[in-house]
Amino acid sequence: MKDDFAPGDLVLEDFLPYRLSILTNRISQTLAGIYQERFGISIPEWRVMAILGRHSPLSSNLIAERGRMDKAKVSRAVSRLLDAGLITRETDPRDNRLLILKLSTRGKRIYAKIAPLALAWESDLLDGLDDEDKAAIDRILNKLSERVEVMQERDA
């Protein structure tokens, strides 16, 4: 790199959005080890299942909004989960233009197998932090979420 910019200006390894993204992707990829091979579920598919396991029923758009996921990615994951019989789709009884999604009985059974493994994995990850850092990460993630929300609304 030379000419018209100094690469030192943006040191990617120190840039918080990049550091968070690398860490998050690495965490998602490693966590996926507990469900990907055994259940044949991809990362976006598990995210959709986890959201539906917590908040159900939801439309595809609400899943995307809640998980801050790309709509096309949610739509692909939803198609595959429907094909695999892990979720069901029906018309919203309150608004028949809307299609709402739920975990199927089989989807609930698989979710119930993955959930405790996911929690054990998280607890293993958090073993890398002492109590002070565990409190700090909780506080900091909340502060950054609030801050980015303010910035998003201001820039909109």
Add this chain to the structure above:
Amino acid sequence: MKDDFAPGDLVLEDFLPYRLSILTNRISQTLAGIYQERFGISIPEWRVMAILGRHSPLSSNLIAERGRMDKAKVSRAVSRLLDAGLITRETDPRDNRLLILKLSTRGKRIYAKIAPLALAWESDLLDGLDDEDKAAIDRILNKLSERVEVMQERDA
């Protein structure tokens, strides 16, 4: 939710991998406001440009590895950046089976415009934290990265 699992077991809003993913996606989406409309660059395209702005030349596979990105996503971003003339592709002089990528002159110029905006955006985001939390986030991200690396190697 009922029957064969208790939804309370996995409280998604408290689950660190999910919280990190939501925050990271929100940060990426909001940061994209500084380059998406003005330069017509998508989030994965900017990530590829930022990696090449820091480490260049690289093959597509090395970009994916470095950014912990999905290979198919990198490959789509690379195609669009080539079409837009923002990166160039050539044979690696050390191994003619490898194709290596660099920012083009135009790509460097756009990178040089976005980089200071990205740094100002980050500094605005960090204004939400006091000095103690700024030090803590740095320490905690390093500890979690080391921990997930250990877990990944152990599980591999």
